[in-house]
Amino acid sequence: MKVDFYRHELTPDDAAAIAEVLATPFLTTGAVAKQVEEQLAAYFDLPHAILVNSWTNGALALLLAMDLEPGDEVVIPAMTFIATANVVELAGGTPVFVDCDPGTLLITPESIRPHVSERTRAVMPVHMYGQMADVTGIREMLDAHPRRAGHIALIEDCAHCFEGQREGYRPGRHSDAAVFSFYATKNITCGEGGAIVMSDEGWFRRALETRLHGMSAIAVDRFAGGRYNHWDMNRLGTKANLPDLLAALLPRQIQTIDARLERRQAVANRYRDALADGPLRLVTQVQACKSAEHIFPIGIPRGQRDAAIAMLNEAGIAVTVNYRPVPSMRYYSTKYPGADAACPESALWGEETLTLPFYPALPRDQQDYVIDTIRTRIYPLIEAA
Numbered sequence: 001m002k003v004d005f006y007r008h009e010l011t012p013d014d015a016a017a018i019a020e021v022l023a024t025p026f027l028t029t030g031a032v033a034k035q036v037e038e039q040l041a042a043y044f045d046l047p048h049a050i051l052v053n054s055w056t057n058g059a060l061a062l063l064l065a066m067d068l069e070p071g072d073e074v075v076i077p078a079m080t081f082i083a084t085a086n087v088v089e090l091a092g093g094t095p096v097f098v099d100c101d102p103g104t105l106l107i108t109p110e111s112i113r114p115h116v117s118e119r120t121r122a123v124m125p126v127h128m129y130g131q132m133a134d135v136t137g138i139r140e141m142l143d144a145h146p147r148r149a150g151h152i153a154l155i156e157d158c159a160h161c162f163e164g165q166r167e168g169y170r171p172g173r174h175s176d177a178a179v180f181s182f183y184a185t186k187n188i189t190c191g192e193g194g195a196i197v198m199s200d201e202g203w204f205r206r207a208l209e210t211r212l213h214g215m216s217a218i219a220v221d222r223f224a225g226g227r228y229n230h231w232d233m234n235r236l237g238t239k240a241n242l243p244d245l246l247a248a249l250l251p252r253q254i255q256t257i258d259a260r261l262e263r264r265q266a267v268a269n270r271y272r273d274a275l276a277d278g279p280l281r282l283v284t285q286v287q288a289c290k291s292a293e294h295i296f297p298i299g300i301p302r303g304q305r306d307a308a309i310a311m312l313n314e315a316g317i318a319v320t321v322n323y324r325p326v327p328s329m330r331y332y333s334t335k336y337p338g339a340d341a342a343c344p345e346s347a348l349w350g351e352e353t354l355t356l357p358f359y360p361a362l363p364r365d366q367q368d369y370v371i372d373t374i375r376t377r378i379y380p381l382i383e384a385a
């Protein structure tokens with residue numbers, strides 16, 4: 001049997017939404033994107049939303065709008081995708097890596113605290129695999145920190161968590177900004193895309209500019225009122241705007257995201273129940289969290305991860321690794337020697353983890369096959385090691 005890692009749920013109805021945009025003269029960021037921004041702001045009950053063409057470019061635009069100076073630090077997890085660190089480097093800041101909790105794989109107020117210095121401008125926790133980090137706890141810790149020099153921005157990396165909640169609050173509620181990804185495998189997708197939600201008016205205005213070269217007006221506004229309007233460039237920006245052609249794929253998915261979570265939960269619970277009694281490491285579920293159940297990683301102990309990947313691949317089961325820690329990557333280990341060794345839990349999970357096929361419509365017989373293959377082939381592999 002062949003088991004795909006992921007399948008999106010876009011249909012020919014979604015093609016109709018793109019056809020509507022094609023029937024207008026305007027393909028780039030315009031009326032459709034503005035409508036989706038209003039929909040996002042309403043979903044998160046926040047004043048501002050900005051659509052972007054990826055998490056990466058959105059987070060970069062946000063950090064450019066902070067005017068980081070050389071030596072300014074942004075605290076991030078070691079256990080995350082490289083983009084979380086790359087945007088800090090690209091914006092001229094210095095990433096400071098924090099180790100993860102071995103159970104939840106999240107960073108916590110306690111693990112962040114010793115890394116806060118007079119140079120800390122922002123902290124960017126990642127809501128790993130769909131469970132939210134303790135945003136209110138981190139905010140309280142930062143506000144009371146004796147070494148802080150002014151307000152430390154709290155930016156949520158929500159690439160894994162659109163519809164998740166913690167203690168009943170959603171992303172963006174208790175932070176300065178939350179950044180989402182609409183990449184091909186995300187819970188909401190338009191192939192490539194993303195969004196920022198935020199409350200602060202001034203930062204929002206600056207991020208609107210840094211999203212588009214630093215220009216004072218987006219294309220649709222430059223031609224507002226049926227005539228050409230001059231624009232200026234106030235600050236250095238990037239090209240992070242999402243075209244209407246792709247934005248058109250988002251409204252229906254945002255409308256249905258909470259209902260669709262139940263189907264993700266059903267598959268995730270099935271895996272969890274079936275694999276709970278074996279030798280695998282499973283991610284600890286945080287009581288206070290309603291997980292967005294983005295992906296389903298497992299830990300293969302005793303140095304058997306790569307052998308397990310080969311065995312699963314041979315059985316026709318597609319898997320990935322999320323993630324090998326960022327400071328272990330050549331660029332970062334060369335630039336920040338010692339950072340990897342200072343994050344041993346991230347290093348261990350990076351050696352043990354693999355991610356199973358997981359999507360809402362994963363057929364039940366394929367779920368059974370994955371579970372059965374793990375029980376009959378991977379368990380003995382671990383036990384024999």
Ligand SMILES: Cc1ncc(COP(=O)(O)O)c(C=O)c1O
Binds near residue numbers: 157183194
């Ligand atoms: C935790 C995390 N942050 C950031 C990103 C980058 O998202 P994008 O591909 O939309 O730039 C990803 C993508 O997978 C991610 O998993």
